[in-house]
Amino acid sequence: MTTFDYAIDIALIAIVLLQIKEAPVTLRGLLRPLALIGVSVAHYLTSVPTAGNDLVLELSLLGAGLSIGVASGLVAHMRRSETGDALVRAGWASAAFWVLGMGARMAFIYAMTHGWRAPVATFSMHHAITSDQAWVVALLLMAVAEAVGRIAVIQTRARRIRRGGAATVGATAAPVAA
Numbered sequence: 001m002t003t004f005d006y007a008i009d010i011a012l013i014a015i016v017l018l019q020i021k022e023a024p025v026t027l028r029g030l031l032r033p034l035a036l037i038g039v040s041v042a043h044y045l046t047s048v049p050t051a052g053n054d055l056v057l058e059l060s061l062l063g064a065g066l067s068i069g070v071a072s073g074l075v076a077h078m079r080r081s082e083t084g085d086a087l088v089r090a091g092w093a094s095a096a097f098w099v100l101g102m103g104a105r106m107a108f109i110y111a112m113t114h115g116w117r118a119p120v121a122t123f124s125m126h127h128a129i130t131s132d133q134a135w136v137v138a139l140l141l142m143a144v145a146e147a148v149g150r151i152a153v154i155q156t157r158a159r160r161i162r163r164g165g166a167a168t169v170g171a172t173a174a175p176v177a178a
Helices: 003-018 027-044 054-075 091-112 117-126 132-162
Strands: 077-080 086-089
Touching (some): 027 132, 054 091, 054 132, 086 132, 091 117, 091 132, 117 132
């Protein structure tokens, strides 16, 4: 792994860990992970292989990332502030889902650069995955889907809370101004 890989992964993990402290849901806060992932996509995406089972791999990791992101957003603690703003706090479960996705990618990349290249090549050959770039695209799609899934769930829940609705899964008691 390069210093760039470590820096991006650590920054993405830090974003959610920083949300353990309750804060208002803002567009800037929601888009920050996408900006970091966008840097990775711009850095690593050179092509999108679709031969053999490349697309199956890519869509599988996209689905895994989306599932992890949605789960992270669903278990985040959200409530309405006295001023009507939606507040979010990641909580340990939400952070754990996010770190699971980011950590899994980081561990895979680390393993690939520390002795697992041959087993992954053998797996790829047996499953008709045609290139290293298919793995790159799959991991990028997983990261994007994880961020988009979490953002979509939190934004949907925040909109509902701002309109006076209750926060659902992962909710904390919402104080209501009289």
